[in-house]
Amino acid sequence: MPGIVRTKVRAALRRPDRTPRTAPLTPEETEQRALLLRLMSLLLQYPDAGLTAARPVLTATVGALPPSPAAGHLAEFTDWFAGQEPDALERHYVEAFDLRRRSSLYLTYYLHGDTRRRGMALLTLAQRYRAAGWDTDGGELPDHLPVVLEFAALTGSGKGEAPLRQHRRGIELVHRALADADSPYRHVLAALITLLPPPTEADLRAVAELAAQGPPNEDVGLDPYGAGEFAPPGAFVPPEQAPPTFVPPLTTPEGHR
Numbered sequence: 001m002p003g004i005v006r007t008k009v010r011a012a013l014r015r016p017d018r019t020p021r022t023a024p025l026t027p028e029e030t031e032q033r034a035l036l037l038r039l040m041s042l043l044l045q046y047p048d049a050g051l052t053a054a055r056p057v058l059t060a061t062v063g064a065l066p067p068s069p070a071a072g073h074l075a076e077f078t079d080w081f082a083g084q085e086p087d088a089l090e091r092h093y094v095e096a097f098d099l100r101r102r103s104s105l106y107l108t109y110y111l112h113g114d115t116r117r118r119g120m121a122l123l124t125l126a127q128r129y130r131a132a133g134w135d136t137d138g139g140e141l142p143d144h145l146p147v148v149l150e151f152a153a154l155t156g157s158g159k160g161e162a163p164l165r166q167h168r169r170g171i172e173l174v175h176r177a178l179a180d181a182d183s184p185y186r187h188v189l190a191a192l193i194t195l196l197p198p199p200t201e202a203d204l205r206a207v208a209e210l211a212a213q214g215p216p217n218e219d220v221g222l223d224p225y226g227a228g229e230f231a232p233p234g235a236f237v238p239p240e241q242a243p244p245t246f247v248p249p250l251t252t253p254e255g256h257r
Helices: 003-014 027-043 049-053 055-063 069-081 086-098 108-112 116-131 145-155 162-166 168-180 186-195 201-213
Strands: none
Touching: 027 055, 027 069, 027 145, 027 186, 049 055, 049 086, 055 069, 069 186, 108 116, 108 168, 116 162, 145 162, 162 168, 168 186, 168 201
């Protein structure tokens, strides 16, 4: 074995293993985590008549969750959500997510901006869903956060949550933007962040740079989703709101899945 190779091998053996190690989730923890992710997916969808009608069940389901930081954040949100008039909820949702590019729910935008690479990222994400045997029904783009959350809830914390981990920086930026706007939706993003690995120093630097400069830009490919801080007002027209991604049947807290 050449000397330089031996040196590298010895250095690798001495190097501490920095891979995060956590105990496997119990079946009960796996079920609760999936329920949390599904609740986040529902609560981040457009508050149409079906979702607003389900508010009592959603609030009761959140209230019945075992105590955790994520459950606490969701309870903060549902306290507000349950008390709003339907038309006020709709206006707030559009203002929070469709008119501000820093809090758009389309995650690949933060990683790739308006470039050709974003189209490839969307295709890769759609292929990941199909490979797992999941059909999104085409109601939304595959990078829409409620879609990504539903996939994670159905598929599990390994491959299912991989897209969330990949887009952790974008999720962090959305949370900061919602907090800056004092939107109650910040609590749903805060709940999600408690389930993700802690941000690295590189993550924090990237989020600060993204907030200051915006994502990459290339005037071809997909249209962006909503004008806002990254572009002059009125530069883009938000897309028409798509139907909810997936609304599973909800039961009482005693019988929820």
